Structure formats: structure tokens, C-alpha cells
Amino acid sequence: MRHFLVPQFDAIGCEPEIMDPGSVRLFGKNIRVGNYPHLISTPDNCIRLTTLGHRGGDAYITIGDYVLISPGVRISAAESITIGDACMIAANVYISDSDWHGLYNRTRPFRCTAPVTLGDNVWIGDSAIVCKGVSIGDNSVIGAGSVVTKSVPPNTVVAGNPAREIKSINPRRRMITREALFADAFRQTRNMDDLDRMLLEGNSLFGWLRSVLFPRSGD
Numbered sequence: 001m002r003h004f005l006v007p008q009f010d011a012i013g014c015e016p017e018i019m020d021p022g023s024v025r026l027f028g029k030n031i032r033v034g035n036y037p038h039l040i041s042t043p044d045n046c047i048r049l050t051t052l053g054h055r056g057g058d059a060y061i062t063i064g065d066y067v068l069i070s071p072g073v074r075i076s077a078a079e080s081i082t083i084g085d086a087c088m089i090a091a092n093v094y095i096s097d098s099d100w101h102g103l104y105n106r107t108r109p110f111r112c113t114a115p116v117t118l119g120d121n122v123w124i125g126d127s128a129i130v131c132k133g134v135s136i137g138d139n140s141v142i143g144a145g146s147v148v149t150k151s152v153p154p155n156t157v158v159a160g161n162p163a164r165e166i167k168s169i170n171p172r173r174r175m176i177t178r179e180a181l182f183a184d185a186f187r188q189t190r191n192m193d194d195l196d197r198m199l200l201e202g203n204s205l206f207g208w209l210r211s212v213l214f215p216r217s218g219d
Helices: 178-182 185-200 205-213
Strands: 017-019 024-027 031-033 038-040 047-051 060-063 074-077 080-083 094-096 116-118 156-159 164-168
Touching (some): 047 060, 060 074
Parallel strands (some): 017 038, 031 060, 047 074
């Protein structure tokens, strides 16, 4: 990870936790990630971060601290996509700041771009799509499968296609964000070590060979 993936970022903060780094794909420059990122990627469902500037200009993806990015997430910027701290982006989410082709001239790319901004502690549900020009306010939640075409105020739950408000979040209630997971770095390290031991319990060279030569249910 340190030799092959990390140098592809223009900047990445401390203590990145990246599962299967080989399946995290970066295309372009100006991709920056903050402290304590958690990227969960799999070989069959890669994370893809792409910057392809409008008419040869620069494009930017800027991701804050404590962010969770799940398998299959695609973030594609022709201009600028900014993601705040402690955001959670579920599997197969697509975020783009461009239509990538004109409505009438479909041979001409990059006709319509507008920056996308996610505030702090935003939660994007499974397979949602966030379109160009959208701003999502702090603490807001996007329901699974939603298509977000208009900006979302803070402390709001939206869902549907196109996404509409279905609920408000009480801003006076205490909000526990992903930052709390990292308040005690030693405790977080122990938790991850315990998880690894649990997942790998019983693994052996013989077991691996058997699973390759004589696979069975549960392997």
C-alpha cells in the first residue's frame, strides 16, 4: 500500500485503513484524502476516484477526515468534488459533478459541470447517485437508491428518484460521528487487530490448499 497506492494520492493523512489496496483505482491528479480514512474495496467491486478536468483544466477531489468509502464507490470530477469530515459513503454510490456529454451535441464532453459539496457527517446510502451542482448539508442522509438532483439542507433525510425530503433530523440531539471511533487510537488499533484475528481464526496453509483443490460451502 505504502509503495504503490499511497503515492498516487496528491495527499493522504495519517493512519489510512485500506482493505485490498490493489483494487482502489485512482485516475488523474489532485486527489486528496484527510486523516483516518477507511476505504473498503474488493477485487470484484473496486473503488474508483477519477479527475478529468474540463477542457484540459484541473479537476479536484478533496475528502476530509474520518471518511468511510465502501466497495464499488465511484467519484468522478470534471471540476470539483468536496467531501467533508466523518462522511459515510455506502456501496456502489456514484458521485459526479458533470453530465460528461452535452444534451444536443453528444460528441462533445464536459459541456455541463457544477461542483458537488458534501458537508460534515453526511451519510450516502447504498447505490445512491449524487448529480452535478448538488450540495448536501451537515448530518444529512441520502436514502439507498436515491438520485439526488437538487441540493439538500442540513439535518435532512431524503429518498427517492428524484430525491425528496422525508424526515428532519433534530439538530439539538447529540450526534456521535465516526470521529469517536478514533478518539482513542490505541483502542482502535486493538479493535482492528481483534477483528483480524476473528476473521482469520482457523486459517492455515493446509486449509487454503484444501479450499483451492476441494472447495466446499462456506470457503
